[in-house]
Amino acid sequence: MAMAAMARSALVKKYLRVNVGADSSPFNFNAIRRRFFSEEIRTSFKSEVTDRVISVVKNFQKVDPSKVTPNANFQNDLGLDSLDSVEIVMALEEEFGFEIPDKEADKINSINLAVDFIASHPQAKDLGFLGSVLQRGGGDGSVLALKKATKVIEVFVDGCSVKVPKGMTALQACEIASVNIPRFYYNNCLSIARNCRMCFVVQAWDCADDEHALAFALSNKLLLVLFLFSFLIRSSLSEIIFEERFEDGWQSRWVKSDWKKSEGKAGSFKHTAGKWSGDPDDKGIQTSADAKHYAISAKLTEFSNKNRTLVLQYSIRFEQDIECGGGYIKLLSGFVNQKKFGGDTPYSLMFGPDICGTQTKKLHVILSYQGQNYPIKKDLECETDKLTHFYTFILRPDATYSILIDNRERDSGSMYVDWDILPPRKIKDVKAKKPADWEDREYIDDPNDVKPEGYDSIPKEIPDPKAKEPDNWDDEENGVWKPPKVPNPAYKGPWKPKKIKNPNYKGKWKTPWIDNPEFEDDPDLYVLKPIKYVGIEVWQVKGGSVYDNVLICDDPDYAKQVVEEVFANREIEKEAFEEAEKVRKAREEEEAQRAREEGERRRRERGYDRRYRDRYKDRYRRDRRDYMDDYHDEL
Numbered sequence: 338m339a340m341a342a343m344a345r346s347a348l349v350k351k352y353l354r355v356n357v358g359a360d361s362s363p364f365n366f367n368a369i370r371r372r373f374f375s376e377e378i379r380t381s382f383k384s385e386v387t388d389r390v391i392s393v394v395k396n397f398q399k400v401d402p403s404k405v406t407p408n409a410n411f412q413n414d415l416g417l418d419s420l421d422s423v424e425i426v427m428a429l430e431e432e433f434g435f436e437i438p439d440k441e442a443d444k445i446n447s448i449n450l451a452v453d454f455i456a457s458h459p460q461a462k463d464l465g466f467l468g469s470v471l472q473r474g475g476g477d478g479s480v481l482a483l484k485k486a487t488k489v490i491e492v493f494v495d496g497c498s499v500k501v502p503k504g505m506t507a508l509q510a511c512e513i514a515s516v517n518i519p520r521f522y523y524n525n526c527l528s529i530a531r532n533c534r535m536c537f538v539v540q541a542w543d544c545a546d547d548e549h550a551l552a553f554a555l556s557n558k559l560l561l562v563l564f565l566f567s568f569l570i571r572s573s574l575s576e577i578i579f580e581e582r583f584e585d586g587w588q589s590r591w592v593k594s595d596w597k598k599s600e601g602k603a604g605s606f607k608h609t610a611g612k613w614s615g616d617p618d619d620k621g622i623q624t625s626a627d628a629k630h631y632a633i634s635a636k637l638t639e640f641s642n643k644n645r646t647l648v649l650q651y652s653i654r655f656e657q658d659i660e661c662g663g664g665y666i667k668l669l670s671g672f673v674n675q676k677k678f679g680g681d682t683p684y685s686l687m688f689g690p691d692i693c694g695t696q697t698k699k700l701h702v703i704l705s706y707q708g709q710n711y712p713i714k715k716d717l718e719c720e721t722d723k724l725t726h727f728y729t730f731i732l733r734p735d736a737t738y739s740i741l742i743d744n745r746e747r748d749s750g751s752m753y754v755d756w757d758i759l760p761p762r763k764i765k766d767v768k769a770k771k772p773a774d775w776e777d778r779e780y781i782d783d784p785n786d787v788k789p790e791g792y793d794s795i796p797k798e799i800p801d802p803k804a805k806e807p808d809n810w811d812d813e814e815n816g817v818w819k820p821p822k823v824p825n826p827a828y829k830g831p832w833k834p835k836k837i838k839n840p841n842y843k844g845k846w847k848t849p850w851i852d853n854p855e856f857e858d859d860p861d862l863y864v865l866k867p868i869k870y871v872g873i874e875v876w877q878v879k880g881g882s883v884y885d886n887v888l889i890c891d892d893p894d895y896a897k898q899v900v901e902e903v904f905a906n907r908e909i910e911k912e913a914f915e916e917a918e919k920v921r922k923a924r925e926e927e928e929a930q931r932a933r934e935e936g937e938r939r940r941r942e943r944g945y946d947r948r949y950r951d952r953y954k955d956r957y958r959r960d961r962r963d964y965m966d967d968y969h970d971e972l
Contacts, residue, residue, distance in 0.1 A: 577895065581888075590635050592636075633874075634673065640867065644734055649686065661692065662878050666887070667873070686868075689701060700718060724910060779839055798822040800823075
């Protein structure tokens with residue numbers, strides 16, 4: 338804390354101070370051209386505990402949700418009796434996963450008391466709460482938000498420092514958190530909030546620093562801290578707007594729609610890792626029934642992609658033979674009644690696969706502009722196997738875009754060209770005509786070439802010099818013998834002057850392009866309406882698609898790292914899938930064998946084999962001709 342005081346007095350530190358363990362000596366590192374405000378920020382679980390307690394109370398049947406506040410008393414403010422309070426405590430036990438002793442339960446008569454007890458419970462740190470910004474001191478004008486924090490590591494920015502509980506190394510803390518280093522870094526570590534501004538520039542993107550301001554090698558014990566701080570530095574220049582891994586508590590962030598529910602056509606999502614996930618603890622949400630409509634959405638802090646790159650990414654795995662159905666995702670703007678979110682809800686961006694039969698394997702990219710939806714003009718194909726695939730759409734301020742599947746670019750281009758949103762900048766001049774003196778002949782006759790003398794007198798055929806008159810030839814009977822004609826090798830056909838390069842050649846004439854008088858540029862063509870929701874709305878003949886790893890940010894590199902992190906288990910997923918396929922095929926073969934054996938048994942019971950009955954059918958069929966003869970005789 339002394340360091341924090343020193344930092345505040347100096348206001349600005351030009352180094353990072355990293356404490357690993359209370360007894361460890363600090364390591365000081367120069368930050369390249371970067372200055373950090375003095376600030377102390379502690380992680381805490383209390384804010385998230387408060388949100389979850391309020392959510393539990395709001396779901397209680399006798400409670401008016403509008404009256405539920407952090408300071409609400411169960412009896413005075415919410416009108417609940419002692420039995421109702423007991424039921425709320427039981428609901429809190431179920432929500433947080435540990436038992437509240439009776440003595441403590443009797444004392445909990447308000448939301449604040451419930452929060453205080455749960456936040457101080459010994460098992461609280463094992464719940465994996467992800468805290469937001471908690472305490473902030475010093476650093477006028479500096480806004481540093483810690484959206485995600487770990488269970489065991491305390492973070493201090495006193496220009497700057499990190500430490501873990503006394504006597505513990507960073508790796509030991511990581512081990513206690515039951516995560517490996519990559520997962521800790523990407524999934525349970527720190528995420529910088531939208532307005533982070535840690536240096537003296539007015540806007541984050543005005544900073545000229547390298548992406549990583551810390552360029553040094555640390556020992557294994559400090560590797561985790563390097564991850565943490567490199568992410569901290571680079572995140573000041575980027576923003577993670579929304580990231581969903583569908584871990585515990587995802588239901589509080591997503592709202593299931595009632596669309597098609599009254600018609601009995603609404604399906605529900607199941608929280609599962611699927612049949613052959615690379616990590617059984619890495620769960621997503623899966624469409625659970627066949628021939629159903631699915632709709633679910635999450636609300637975001639409203640944002641605009643003006644003057645920034647937009648990255649939308651998610652993963653999906655078609656565990657079923659989907660036959661026909663969508664696997665896309667949508668970004669929504671304005672106010673949306675999430676309980677009524679459905680296929681007719683306007684959207685700003687729709688992106689993802691749509692499959693029907695063996696012919697349709699389309700990858701949708703539909704943008705909304707001035708209230709009208711415009712699909713991409715290109716025919717893009719999606720993946721159709723049963724493994725996890727990441728779909729990434731990147732839209733830049735220059736109106737260029739990239740589409741990636743599994744971190745590999747599938748396509749790229751410009752909104753001006755690949756969508757019919759605006760008229761084309763250039764059009765062909767239909768009034769233009771080729772100039773009369775335009776030389777489009779690449780080769781011409783050589784004017785200096787002269788026909789050789791006697792060229793035209795060369796015969797096309799000549800007598801065969803090798804032919805001889807037959808010995809038995811009779812001139813009186815056969816006439817005078819003449820040798821047969823053969824092609825004259827000296828004959829070259831009609832004379833033509835040789836060709837030479839045309840010195841006036843201008844190339845093939847093409848209709849010139851001119852400015853389109855109907856084109857009116859929109860510098861904000863790429864700007865979507867401010868995004869407020871992300872949603873999944875699909876219809877599927879066969880359910881079983883697993884959505885996961887939804888990400889909205891402005892940093893393509895971070896999106897790439899997420900894919901690499903998840904695909905660290907790619908081979909495990911493939912092996913699990915192949916094993917599941919072997920089991921499925923063995924089961925199908927076993928069922929087919931049982932069916933064959935049952936068929937044989939039934940044929941034996943009937944006493945004859947019906948496969949051979951057609952051989953003897955003529956014995957029992959009356960000859961039609963005999964029948965007609967008998968009829969004729971009777972007449």
